[in-house]
Amino acid sequence: MTNLFVAKLGGHATLTTAEIAKLTRACQGARGYPAGHDLIHEGDASGGTFVVLEGWACRYKSVPGGGRQIVAFLLPGDFGDLHAGVLTGLDHSIATVTKALIATIPAAEMDELVTMRPAVTEAFWWAQLVDESILRAWVVSMGRRSSMERVAHLMCELYARMRNIGLADADSCEMPLTQLVLADALGLTPVHVNRVLRKLRTAGIMLLSDGVLRVLDPAGLTRLAGFDDNYLHRRPTRTA
Amino acid sequence: MTNLFVAKLGGHATLTTAEIAKLTRACQGARGYPAGHDLIHEGDASGGTFVVLEGWACRYKSVPGGGRQIVAFLLPGDFGDLHAGVLTGLDHSIATVTKALIATIPAAEMDELVTMRPAVTEAFWWAQLVDESILRAWVVSMGRRSSMERVAHLMCELYARMRNIGLADADSCEMPLTQLVLADALGLTPVHVNRVLRKLRTAGIMLLSDGVLRVLDPAGLTRLAGFDDNYLHRRPTRTA
DNA sequence: CGGCTTGTTGAAGTCATTCAATATTAGTGG
DNA sequence: CCACTAATATTGAATGACTTCAACAAGCCG
Incomplete structure (x- = not known):
């Protein structure tokens, strides 16, 4: 099975063979998780980036009073926060929705990928902007x-x-x-x-x-x- | 009066004098607009980035049926889309909320700023991530x-x-x-x-x-x- | 098998909308 | 400076969308 993470990024920037290899390798240490498992919790210092290889995950924020609001779904190929190294702490949690296969890319490795390779940088920018665009659509849905x-x-x-x-x-x-x-x-x-x-x-x-x-x-x-x-x-x- | 755009970015990355000068210069051609004026409309190809120097603006999406949903407020120092050159077309509109002073930075100049200077790149990343974070908070507000x-x-x-x-x-x-x-x-x-x-x-x-x-x-x-x-x-x- | 999560339906209540009317403020032109 | 017009703000009454509470069915896992 192809790596959907690499495929997604590759669909929006021309990646070299070396870059593809590097991205693929970064996903080697993937691990399985059961449904409903918290990958990272609001307030934690972000220690890396999650890549969903199989299954579904979601971002959510807890609300005072006991409930939660899901603010995004992560499908295969999607990844969690790139916040690593930029923002202070995570302002939301990430959890699996189904049984899922998740790769964790350490912050340092991610930094290198994002910073050193213009094509990869651009692909990440694109993904980030699409995420934000989806979020805007959610606000419209909720509001109107x-x-x-x-x-x-x-x-x-x-x-x-x-x-x-x-x-x-x-x-x-x-x-x-x-x-x-x-x-x-x-x-x-x-x-x-x-x-x-x-x-x-x-x-x-x-x-x-x-x-x-x-x-x-x-x-x-x-x-x-x-x-x-x-x-x-x-x-x-x-x-x- | 200080340039709040430069101040904002400078608050989150160490900018050199040259970078500060460059950013400041990019805001020279600022223009005044009346309240309620569309700066760019959904579907347009994005031709640059708007920087709000004085007054308030907002992003909004129109909804079938005649209304609109505002998805973000832009305060002095905030800027519009960095989408230029990355995404196809704009998926939302930007309009002034009050009488406002707006600088327009051409896509090419923006690209140079964002790409060439690591410190500036990081500052923009930070701003982008904060925008997204605010959007998530809006979803929570609307939903719960x-x-x-x-x-x-x-x-x-x-x-x-x-x-x-x-x-x-x-x-x-x-x-x-x-x-x-x-x-x-x-x-x-x-x-x-x-x-x-x-x-x-x-x-x-x-x-x-x-x-x-x-x-x-x-x-x-x-x-x-x-x-x-x-x-x-x-x-x-x-x-x- | 028994317990737990998920799905389904009814009845009553609440929050926000809709419709409608009026007051207030701001902007414009004489 | 005032008169006129449009935009904004305010309030009431009726309606409707979604919630809450409650009960039960169905599927799944150990």
Whole structure:
């Protein structure tokens, strides 16, 4: 199986064979974790960068009162904080969502990769900017979309991202999110997520069950969500 | 008056005199704009970077149906997208909130600044990461806080940021936001913003009027908001 | 098998929206 | 400087979206 981390970066900058080798090697020490496992916790000093090789993870912030708000999903090929060496402490936590295979790149090695190789630097910049762009889309969803539109939009985002890394079929993909996790991500209650999913199901728009998303009416889903994938910035400026 | 853009970057990396001069010079061609003026619009190819020297600006995304969601406020010293040359098109718009003095740095010049000078690069990285961190805090606010907590949290954020750039008094600062703009930022209706502000006023917690925020009960406001300023990452890692 | 997590549904309540009307302020032109 | 107009602020009443509380079903793991 190809390394999706390297593939992702390589898709947005022309990497030399040496750079590819270096990035691949940095992922050698990957380790498996169970679902729901905290990789790093809010307040910790950041000791490195996590790269998700298989499975899903998420960033989240705890809220006074006991709950949490998920602020991003990390899919295979995505990585955690590059904050290492730049910011003081982590302002959020990272946890696995499913059983996952995670590589940990030490801060020093990461620094070297990011600093020394212009192509790699650019690829990281790109990834960082896309992350921020997704975050802006989340704010829009939370602020201006109804619960149904919000669910639809998240499904569109995740399906598009899965497709970008070759992990989606024509009208379905893995979506290993419990309704509780969805609620944590969407700013809704699990109960309401359940009701919204039922509505989407009975409306013949989409179906989420057993960790699989099936899109029954792609055009309808996109329209409902008000989804436009341009914010995922698929294509790089310079043609490889 | 000092250039807050240069001051901000200088606060997080040790800049040489030459670098300071270069950054300052890049802001020479500043221009005034009226309030509510679009500096760049969603979908445009990004032609440079905006630096806010005086006044306030915001990033926003339009939503199908006519409204908009503000996703960030740009205070004096803040700058718009560094996306130039990395991403395809802009996924959001930038507009002035008040009458503002804005410098426009051409993409080429920006590239040179960002790429050639390690200290400047690092400062930009830092600023970018803080922006993202603020965005995460917004998602948490929208997802998990009541309208009153949300207003309180935004006031805390903006007051803290104003203080960081030396534009706040002990218990008050400029806050040139209409209730309509606040509503666009908080994902609420203007009517409800009005009611929340009244509640905060009659509770003796804070007072927002005539473009000025007066914090009557700092501890109470912070507690209500669940505000912890560590996500603004005030201090850099390397001691200057 | 038994316990735990996840999913499902109903009924009641709350928070924020919507609609609508009026007051206040600010900006503009005579 | 005043009159006029538009933008902003304020308040009430009714509606609606989502939450809360509660109960139960279904699947999964040890």
